[in-house]
Amino acid sequence: xxxxxxxxxxxxxxxxxxxxxxxxxxxxxxxxxxxxxxxxxxxxxxxxxxxxxxxxxxxxxxxxxxxxxxxxxxxxxxxxxxxxxxxxxxxxxxxxxxxxxxxxxxxxxxxxxxxxxxxxxxxxxxxxxxxxxxxxxxxxxxxxxxxxxxxxxxxxxxxxxxxxxxxxxxxxxxxxxxxxxxxxxxxxxxxxxxxxxxxxxxxxxxxxxxxxxxxxxxxxxxxxxxxxxxxxxxxxxxxxxxxxxxxxxxxxxxxxxxxxxxxxxxxxxxxxxxxxxxxxxxxxxxxxxxxxxxxxxxxxxxxxxxxxxx
Amino acid sequence: xxxxxxxxxxxxxxxxxxxxxxxxxxxxxxxxxxxxxxxxxxxxxxxxxxxxxxxxxxxxxxxxxxxxxxxxxxxxxxxxxxxxxxxxxxxxxxxxxxxxxxxxxxxxxxxxxxxxxxxxxxxxxxxxxxxxxxxxxxxxxxxxxxxxxxxxxxxxxxxxxxxxxxxxxxxxxxxxxxxxxxxxxxxxxxxxxxxxxxxxxxxxxxxxxxxxxxxxxxxxxxxxxxxxxxxxxxxxxxxxxxxxxxxxxxxxxxxxxxxxxxxxxxxxxxxxxxx
Numbered sequence: 001x002x003x004x005x006x007x008x009x010x011x012x013x014x015x016x017x018x019x020x021x022x023x024x025x026x027x028x029x030x031x032x033x034x035x036x037x038x039x040x041x042x043x044x045x046x047x048x049x050x051x052x053x054x055x056x057x058x059x060x061x062x063x064x065x066x067x068x069x070x071x072x073x074x075x076x077x078x079x080x081x082x083x084x085x086x087x088x089x090x091x092x093x094x095x096x097x098x099x100x101x102x103x104x105x106x107x108x109x110x111x112x113x114x115x116x117x118x119x120x121x122x123x124x125x126x127x128x129x130x131x132x133x134x135x136x137x138x139x140x141x142x143x144x145x146x147x148x149x150x151x152x153x154x155x156x157x158x159x160x161x162x163x164x165x166x167x168x169x170x171x172x173x174x175x176x177x178x179x180x181x182x183x184x185x186x187x188x189x190x191x192x193x194x195x196x197x198x199x200x201x202x203x204x205x206x207x208x209x210x211x212x213x214x215x216x217x218x219x220x221x222x223x224x225x226x227x228x229x230x231x232x233x234x235x236x237x238x239x240x241x242x243x244x245x246x247x248x249x250x251x252x253x254x255x256x257x258x259x260x261x262x263x264x265x266x267x268x269x270x271x272x273x274x275x276x277x278x279x280x281x282x283x284x285x286x287x288x289x290x291x292x293x294x295x296x297x298x299x300x301x302x303x304x305x306x307x308x309x310x
Numbered sequence: 311x312x313x314x315x316x317x318x319x320x321x322x323x324x325x326x327x328x329x330x331x332x333x334x335x336x337x338x339x340x341x342x343x344x345x346x347x348x349x350x351x352x353x354x355x356x357x358x359x360x361x362x363x364x365x366x367x368x369x370x371x372x373x374x375x376x377x378x379x380x381x382x383x384x385x386x387x388x389x390x391x392x393x394x395x396x397x398x399x400x401x402x403x404x405x406x407x408x409x410x411x412x413x414x415x416x417x418x419x420x421x422x423x424x425x426x427x428x429x430x431x432x433x434x435x436x437x438x439x440x441x442x443x444x445x446x447x448x449x450x451x452x453x454x455x456x457x458x459x460x461x462x463x464x465x466x467x468x469x470x471x472x473x474x475x476x477x478x479x480x481x482x483x484x485x486x487x488x489x490x491x492x493x494x495x496x497x498x499x500x501x502x503x504x505x506x507x508x509x510x511x512x513x514x515x516x517x518x519x520x521x522x523x524x525x526x527x528x529x530x531x532x533x534x535x536x537x538x539x540x541x542x543x544x545x546x547x548x549x550x551x552x553x554x555x556x557x558x559x560x561x562x563x564x565x566x567x568x569x570x571x572x573x574x575x576x577x578x579x580x581x582x583x584x585x
């Protein structure tokens with residue numbers, strides 16, 4: 001937006017027609033009009049996201065006995081969440097599963113994103129659309145699909161038996177952490193591709209041509225130009241997969257069995273079955289804190305690596 | 311491209327990888343419709359025979375019909391309300407120079423990266439604390455929260471390429487800002503609005519976690535499907551219901567994509583608005 005636009009436009013509107021919108025403005029001027037338009041959305045988010053999350057944070061410092069809530073601030077819930085053996089085991093398992101899922105998803109997504117960014121010339125939008133369709137379909141159904149694929153009497157077992165490759169159904173397919181990893185990695189694949197694709201797409205192709213003219217091999221071009229410049233996208237992909245998967249409830253519940261349950265399943269139990277909201281809140285906040293810490297560390301690490309590579 | 315002969319083999323291998331990747335992406339989901347037409351109680355090979363009886367059974371389940379109407383009501387309300395909020399927000403962010411632009415945009419996109427269970431339990435606790443009875447209204451409120459980032463993103467790309475001189479012309483001819491917006495701006499961005507409505511409708515229709523925590527005694531379609539997963543005998547009809555939901559989502563999204571592209575073309579985004 002040019003300075004001429006920015007200064008002339010509001011005055012002009014006000015002079016020709018001081019309409020309803022500008023009279024409703026909380027503040028006068030350009031910024032005020034923008035903020036007025038943003039107000040409904042921001043107010044909605046404040047009421048339905050900020051207030052509830054602050055409330056959950058408060059809850060994690062309270063205690064509850066049956067239906068009575070004691071509002072004395074205490075760290076007791078956090079102590080239990082961090083020292084209780086089962087909570088600690090679930091938290092570590094969630095971190096490990098999420099970590100493996102993130103790593104696999106991003107590693108597998110990179111070549112795909114690279115392909116669409118560099119080798120698809122005609123139908124880029126179609127490829128992107130094909131990649132994103134599964135992400136729009138019901139998450140529950142995608143997890144359910146893996147349940148019928150991996151089940152004891154499921155698609156994979158029966159298929160392999162029909163083909164004569166195995167004679168007995170394989171029991172280790174479903175209800176374990178590996179099934180959770182496979183299902184999550186599959187469900188979150190499109191999320192990883194898009195940010196990597198965007199950062200690859202933005203790379204100035206003349207840089208690559210210059211490097212080639214100066215005698216760099218394809219491999220060196222990739223390591224010294226393409227990879228470092230695509231790191232922001234890789235980072236985005238890591239965060240967009242890692243943060244939500246750690247709180248996943250559906251996948252561990254449907255395909256994880258008892259060995260594959262994650263922290264979100266325990267949070268659900270505390271809120272809906274054990275009726276210990278404060279402990280559930282402390283678990284949820286702890287998971288968020290851990291995931292944020294890990295994410296921030298990762299960002300720092302990758303940025304440092306990216307700096308060195310250049 | 312000056313790729314030359316050296317990298318000739320790489321693209322071929324990469325193409326094979328990409329095609330395989332897409333197939334793996336779709337394969338598990340394809341089994342749902344495949345086995346919904348199979349004349350057997352379990353989802354297993356070999357296929358026994360073609361049947362539509364599992365779909366016929368669906369039409370006789372009253373609980374499923376209730377869940378369907380619940381879902382449609384929630385989805386329509388979510389689509390309309392999140393799109394209206396999105397129109398205001400997108401307009402505010404693209405048309406005016408707002409202080410803290412990046413921060414506000416990040417805040418609106420926040421529900422995209424928060425683990426859904428965090429959003430769900432936080433809403434649940436607040437609602438119960440204030441004595442709000444769980445209902446389809448509470449589900450709708452949660453769905454608007456999740457859908458608004460998508461609505462805002464789609465609508466922002468519509469407003470961004472908008473030719474401001476059209477509005478200025480309207481103002482110069484004596485139209486009030488209100489009527490300029492209704493008669494000039496809205497018709498031009500209409501395809502973007504339709505795309506936003508379709509996308510947010512689909513998000514709500516498919517959403518499970520929020521609905522699971524906040525729906526009380528009125529299940530939406532995904533919550534109903536969840537409740538059926540425990541019963542092996544109902545697997546085939548659940549597969550049929552799942553297939554219908556998949557197909558509906560697919561159609562809705564293709565329609566949304568068409569409108570989104572029409573919008574992108576209208577505001578002159580050559581790349582189809584992906585970047």
